Amino acid sequence: xxxxxxxxxxxxxxxxxxxxxxxxxxxxxxxxxxxxxxxxxxxxxxxxxxxxxxxxxxxxxxxxxxxxxxxxxxxxxxxxxxxxxxxxxxxxxxxxxxxxxxxxxxxxxxxxxxxxxxxxxxxxxxxxxxxxxxxxxxxxxxxxxxxxxxxxxxxxxxxxxxxxxxxxxxxxxxxxxxxxxxxxxxxxxxxxxxxxxxxxxxxxxxxxxxxxxxxxxxxxxxxxxxxxxxxxxxxxxxxxxxxxxxxxxxxxxxxxxxxxxxxxxx
Amino acid sequence: xxxxxxxxxxxxxxxxxxxxxxxxxxxxxxxxxxxxxxxxxxxxxxxxxxxxxxxxxxxxxxxxxxxxxxxxxxxxxxxxxxxxxxxxxxxxxxxxxxxxxxxxxxxxxxxxxxxxxxxxxxxxxxxxxxxxxxxxxxxxxxxxxxxxxxxxxxxxxxxxxxxxxxxxxxxxxxxxxxxxxxxxxxxxxxxxxxxxxxxxxxxxxxxxxxxxxxxxxxxxxxxxxxxxxxxxxxxxxxxxxxxxxxxxxxxxxxxxxxxxxxxxxxxxxxxxxxxxxxxxxxxxxxxx
Numbered sequence: 001x002x003x004x005x006x007x008x009x010x011x012x013x014x015x016x017x018x019x020x021x022x023x024x025x026x027x028x029x030x031x032x033x034x035x036x037x038x039x040x041x042x043x044x045x046x047x048x049x050x051x052x053x054x055x056x057x058x059x060x061x062x063x064x065x066x067x068x069x070x071x072x073x074x075x076x077x078x079x080x081x082x083x084x085x086x087x088x089x090x091x092x093x094x095x096x097x098x099x100x101x102x103x104x105x106x107x108x109x110x111x112x113x114x115x116x117x118x119x120x121x122x123x124x125x126x127x128x129x130x131x132x133x134x135x136x137x138x139x140x141x142x143x144x145x146x147x148x149x150x151x152x153x154x155x156x157x158x159x160x161x162x163x164x165x166x167x168x169x170x171x172x173x174x175x176x177x178x179x180x181x182x183x184x185x186x187x188x189x190x191x192x193x194x195x196x197x198x199x200x201x202x203x204x205x206x207x208x209x210x211x212x213x214x215x216x217x218x219x220x221x222x223x224x225x226x227x228x229x230x231x232x233x234x235x236x237x238x239x240x241x242x243x244x245x246x247x248x249x250x251x252x253x254x255x256x257x258x259x260x261x262x263x264x265x266x
Numbered sequence: 267x268x269x270x271x272x273x274x275x276x277x278x279x280x281x282x283x284x285x286x287x288x289x290x291x292x293x294x295x296x297x298x299x300x301x302x303x304x305x306x307x308x309x310x311x312x313x314x315x316x317x318x319x320x321x322x323x324x325x326x327x328x329x330x331x332x333x334x335x336x337x338x339x340x341x342x343x344x345x346x347x348x349x350x351x352x353x354x355x356x357x358x359x360x361x362x363x364x365x366x367x368x369x370x371x372x373x374x375x376x377x378x379x380x381x382x383x384x385x386x387x388x389x390x391x392x393x394x395x396x397x398x399x400x401x402x403x404x405x406x407x408x409x410x411x412x413x414x415x416x417x418x419x420x421x422x423x424x425x426x427x428x429x430x431x432x433x434x435x436x437x438x439x440x441x442x443x444x445x446x447x448x449x450x451x452x453x454x455x456x457x458x459x460x461x462x463x464x465x466x467x468x469x470x471x472x473x474x475x476x477x478x479x480x481x482x483x484x485x486x487x488x489x490x491x492x493x494x495x496x497x498x499x500x501x502x503x504x505x506x507x508x509x510x511x512x513x514x515x516x517x518x519x520x521x522x523x524x525x526x527x528x529x530x531x532x533x534x535x536x537x538x539x540x541x542x543x544x545x546x547x548x549x550x551x552x553x554x
Binding site (some may be wrong): 051074097181211249254263 | 276280285303321340365409410412413414441442443444445446447448449459461470471472473474475476478479480482483486487490491492498
């Protein structure tokens with residue numbers, strides 16, 4: 001459930017775009033959301049208090065100075081920027097076993113009750129599971145729920161984006177029945193299909209990637225998102241993607257691969 | 267993905283294990299699966315058993331909430347031994363309840379006379395001020411049980427200017443620093459506090475990108491969301507078992523506002539501590 005922080009009037013999200021990540025391969029969605037929050041300097045407006053995620057706490061991951069470094073952060077928090085009609089839910093830990101469906105239901109009922117205009121889910125999928133066609137061209141894909149087709153379908157055509165391909169449900173046996181299959185996408189398929197059946201305007205933006213240093217993947221995904229939402233203006237012209245340096249990297253991304261090495265090792 | 271030996275294996279993901287199989291399983295559950303899952307959930311339920319003096323209830327929420335102004339929680343055997351030696355030794359405490367839970371790692375015992383090697387989670391109240399509650403949690407509370415533990419324990423409290431103090435330990439190898447953890451002078455204390463906590467803290471704050479997980483994180487999250495002043499003192503140590511050096515690393519916490527008034531007689535503490543640690547050692551020695 002959403003719990004606002006601070007004692008002032010609870011924030012209103014009517015007509016806003018909700019951006020959230022799927023906990024997926026390479027944590028690309030979560031990294032991309034970190035970039036959005038930190039670059040746009042979005043203030044925290046509340047917590048998403050849930051038993052579906054593994055608990056975790058730490059000090060402010062977006063600290064810029066001594067003063068704001070001691071604010072405690074938890075595993076699911078909500079940030080908002082009314083000037084861009086953007087609300088972001090950041091998820092920082094994996095799901096507790098058997099809690100996928102419960103989380104989907106909680107999030108979607110929150111979307112309905114806060115009357116968000118649309119939901120954008122940032123996700124990723126295992127690169128090694130691509131078929132021959134998918135190995136060529138862009139590794140970025142999108143998906144639109146039927147409810148958002150009318151408003152965003154044309155834009156996708158103009159942007160020349162590629163829709164996520166369906167695969168045969170029973171390959172080799174029956175190629176007629178096609179299903180959506182996003183390996184490594186975590187909650188993506190479930191949340192997308194629930195949105196479709198609940199007539200929620202949802203778009204999924206995902207990138208094919210593998211585990212490793214996923215910062216370049218996050219930058220690619222956030223630039224893909226920016227082509228649509230135009231959150232930051234790129235330097236040269238509006239057609240070129242924003243350069244990586246325009247997205248600010250939070251200090252919590254330090255030591256992503258562990259502590260320094262002991263000198264004695266060498 | 268293929269390994270160097272040519273075998274095809276499923277690539278492990280930092281994003282969390284068999285999420286696809288899990289999501290698929292959730293979609294295609296049969297009634298038998300649901301029944302098994304329900305029985306397993308029942309087995310893993312967390313029960314709080316309060317003594318008859320407080321309120322006779324084994325359920326999650328009692329009609330009688332007891333007022334609580336201070337909640338001190340020790341998680342893990344070193345933190346538990348610290349409170350046993352320096353706070354509980356004064357004889358002013360009364361055992362009032364215990365947690366009964368089971369998971370793959372432990373089953374808690376119900377008795378109040380426990381050894382440091384037992385798995386237990388016991389509650390004590392200060393006889394002179396029954397709003398001061400202390401919890402010794404020496405058992406592993408699994409991920410899916412942490413929320414339940416939290417809701418049931420805090421659900422029994424009627425907060426009266428509640429202040430929460432948590433003591434916990436964690437391996438020093440989990441600490442992220444630009445230098446190697448080998449050169450760090452461990453054990454050392456780091457703290458995290460919620461927004462409402464305004465008192466001074468006895469050690470430096472835990473810097474980014476370090477995080478805390480497990481039951482301490484669950485309690486801190488609850489306190490942050492519901493605006494309860496709380497502080498967590500996490501001791502980073504390179505010793506896994508019960509160890510006097512690690513336990514004594516918590517000593518600066520005794521000067522904190524919440525614990526200062528509870529420490530009566532420090533002279534006996536070192537003796538009790540030594541006894542606790544040696545009992546544990548003999549217990550673990552397979553040659554006697």
